Amino acid sequence: MRFHLKARLKLSRPIDKAILSKEIDDFNHQLMERSEASIEEWDLKENILDLSIVSGTRRRAHDILLNFSNVLSRKLGKAYKVGIRGIDVYLYEIRFSLDREPLHDIVIPFADVQIEGKEVRMVLRDTSEEFLRKNYVDRMIRLVREKVESQYYEGKGEFWKLIWRSEEKDPVWNRDPTEEMLKRGWLVQGPTKGKWFYRPQAAAILRAMERIAIEEVLKPLGFQEVIESHIVPFDIWLKTGHLEGMPGEIYYVCEPRSRDVKEWERFIDLVKITREVPEDELRRNLSLPRAGICYAQCPVIYWSLKGRTLADEGLPLLLFDRSAISGRYESGGRHGIERVDEFHRIEPVYIGKPEQLIELRERLIERYKHVFNEILDLEWRMAWVTPWYLQQAGKTKIEEGYGEGVIGTIDFEAWLPYRGDRESSKWLEFQNLSILGDKYVKAFNIKAQKGELWSGCSGIGLERWMAVFLAQKGLDPENWPKGFRRYLDKLPEGIKIL
Numbered sequence: 349m350r351f352h353l354k355a356r357l358k359l360s361r362p363i364d365k366a367i368l369s370k371e372i373d374d375f376n377h378q379l380m381e382r383s384e385a386s387i388e389e390w391d392l393k394e395n396i397l398d399l400s401i402v403s404g405t406r407r408r409a410h411d412i413l414l415n416f417s418n419v420l421s422r423k424l425g426k427a428y429k430v431g432i433r434g435i436d437v438y439l440y441e442i443r444f445s446l447d448r449e450p451l452h453d454i455v456i457p458f459a460d461v462q463i464e465g466k467e468v469r470m471v472l473r474d475t476s477e478e479f480l481r482k483n484y485v486d487r488m489i490r491l492v493r494e495k496v497e498s499q500y501y502e503g504k505g506e507f508w509k510l511i512w513r514s515e516e517k518d519p520v521w522n523r524d525p526t527e528e529m530l531k532r533g534w535l536v537q538g539p540t541k542g543k544w545f546y547r548p549q550a551a552a553i554l555r556a557m558e559r560i561a562i563e564e565v566l567k568p569l570g571f572q573e574v575i576e577s578h579i580v581p582f583d584i585w586l587k588t589g590h591l592e593g594m595p596g597e598i599y600y601v602c603e604p605r606s607r608d609v610k611e612w613e614r615f616i617d618l619v620k621i622t623r624e625v626p627e628d629e630l631r632r633n634l635s636l637p638r639a640g641i642c643y644a645q646c647p648v649i650y651w652s653l654k655g656r657t658l659a660d661e662g663l664p665l666l667l668f669d670r671s672a673i674s675g676r677y678e679s680g681g682r683h684g685i686e687r688v689d690e691f692h693r694i695e696p697v698y699i700g701k702p703e704q705l706i707e708l709r710e711r712l713i714e715r716y717k718h719v720f721n722e723i724l725d726l727e728w729r730m731a732w733v734t735p736w737y738l739q740q741a742g743k744t745k746i747e748e749g750y751g752e753g754v755i756g757t758i759d760f761e762a763w764l765p766y767r768g769d770r771e772s773s774k775w776l777e778f779q780n781l782s783i784l785g786d787k788y789v790k791a792f793n794i795k796a797q798k799g800e801l802w803s804g805c806s807g808i809g810l811e812r813w814m815a816v817f818l819a820q821k822g823l824d825p826e827n828w829p830k831g832f833r834r835y836l837d838k839l840p841e842g843i844k845i846l
């Protein structure tokens with residue numbers, strides 16, 4: 349890597365060239381002892397110092413510039429009462445090599461990127477001091493590399509490796525349960541896209557799924573319930589990666605600029621007169637969103653523990669939330685109750701020592717097997733898949749060593765007979781289970797008294813459980829397995845509509 353930067357420093361008043369020359373020599377001398385870098389050229393006119401810095405990989409030229417400016421202002425300040433009034437970086441050229449040639453051109457903000465073969469030339473113009481201080485440059489280099497790498501992974505099949513599969517089960521029918529529930533009036537399309545209104549019969553089934561998950565999986569393993577907010581501020585998603593990974597799927601939340609009725613007077617009047625939503629007036633009264641509706645529940649659970657040290661005696665810490673409802677803007681992908689914009693999920697989160705979590709995963713799988721085999725009596729399977737945290741952070745590349753059975757995500761998938769035969773149709777992911785290493789505990793600075801701390805989570809999608817169960821077992825309680833009928837034997841009467 350080679351960094352070349354041209355900058356202009358403005359001194360508070362002119363200074364003698366000889367003084368400056370000595371300072372630069374001293375600085376260069378120290379610099380060269382420790383790294384292959386130097387202030388190459390410089391020129392002083394009155395109080396304007398132009399200089400050019402060249403450096404290699406060990407230290408970035410901008411870092412050297414900031415350091416030089418500090419040293420200089422300290423020395424000149426003390427001896428001559430001269431300060432530095434501003435730094436402009438009018439050219440910053442960074443050259444580095446890629447592991448492989450890009451497949452097509454790359455564009456990133458703030459810089460021109462030219463690539464020849466594997467050699468990158470990235471040029472920034474008129475860059476502010478703050479920009480350099482915040483180290484955007486390193487992130488820009490990383491972004492270029494990441495964009496090139498992702499060109500190689502785009503369109504490649506997802507990672508998938510079978511772990512286990514149940515025996516085959518004869519489904520009682522092969523119809524789409526959502527369609528059937530709509531016909532019977534158990535379910536009504538929601539008021540906005542990808543949402544549902546569950547009438548009593550459908551609601552009873554969804555709640556039965558919830559009770560099963562709690563009674564058969566979470567309680568026996570000692571999970572404790574928490575209740576979180578389902579409005580998630582961006583700073584949480586900056587830490588988890590969702591903001592860069594999923595910005596097109598977030599349901600954004602705006603606050604009013606003010607709750608003062610006077611501010612809203614015109615809006616109110618317009619509504620009264622037009623009986624429509626006055627969009628311009630609304631826009632005027634809203635703040636830009638700073639939050640979104642829950643996407644997954646675990647980020648807020650981690651946030652609630654940020655900066656904390658967990659007591660060893662309480663590990664592994666086993667929590668679950670079932671109150672936050674998730675919103676995901678699905679656009680084209682919606683279908684039935686299994687692919688929706690709004691869904692109900694229980695999310696257990698576990699934080700503990702690596703060995704505790706590896707053991708917990710086995711116990712969770714055992715309990716899940718009990719539910720899917722003995723209570724719901726499903727035809728289903730488990731597979732290692734691309735970890736959700738990579739997907740949700742917009743990454744397509746699988747990390748080295750992934751799939752060896754320690755850190756990663758297991759998907760639980762079930763056959764939906766209405767989609768076609770078990771061999772060729774796409775099975776539905778109705779649940780997942782992950783161990784995520786120290787990724788999130790680190791991101792939220794959650795610590796153990798001593799030693800390593802890991803975390804993980806499991807998404808129990810209640811609509812998905814329901815979709816899978818009904819697709820295999822039908823809507824008639826008479827055909828439901830005994831285990832499930834212990835939780836729901838008879839459907840509620842429902843609403844009589846003429």
Ligand code: SER
Nearest residue numbers: 644646736805806807
């Ligand atoms: N956080 C996990 C996911 O989003 C479990 O819900 O898939």
Ligand code: ZN
Nearest residue numbers: 644646805806
């Ligand atoms: Zn999670």
